Amino acid sequence: MDPFAAINGAGKPQIWQIDGLSPLPEEEWQRMRAFLAISEPEMGAMLASVEALFKRGHELVVGTYNYLLQNAETAAILGWESGADPAHLSERRRFFTVWLARLLGMDFSTDLAHYLFRAGKFHAAHGPTPRACAARLHNRLNQPRQRHLCALPCRGNAR
Secondary structure (H helix, E strand, C coil): CCCCHHHHCCCCCCCCCCCCCCCCHHHHHHHHHHHHCCCHHHHHHHHHHHHHHHHCHHHHHHHHHHHHHHCHHHHHHHCCCCCCCHHHHHHHHHHHHHHHHHHHCCCCCHHHHHHHHHHHHHHCCCCCCHHHHHHHHHHHHCCCCCCCCCCCCCHHHCC
């Protein structure tokens, strides 16, 4: 036991957090929307194609993940070298389906900006729990020819 722990802070967990970064998700979203400069006729064309695109949305989601699973490099990144984890695949399909539905529905709201920002944190491994992340990494490291990359995002790093 360190007799000076109460004074020097030894033994206390340190919490690191970065705040005040700019731009905010909604500011970046507005900048990207302005860059697109979508005209009224273009918005009309998008609206006219929603039904045809939405009709094949499920096929697109399933086909995308089947392709990622069959490609050795993306399967490794996702941690699916021995096949997809059903819970992880379900989570990813859900996210992709919501994303697709909102974009096809022409949702350009700041709420979508925040949703995409949060999802990006998860996809970039900043966002499930450090314990689940560590368990998955441990399992992957103990298998031959595995990459040293945890495909599960780590919620312990996200706000």
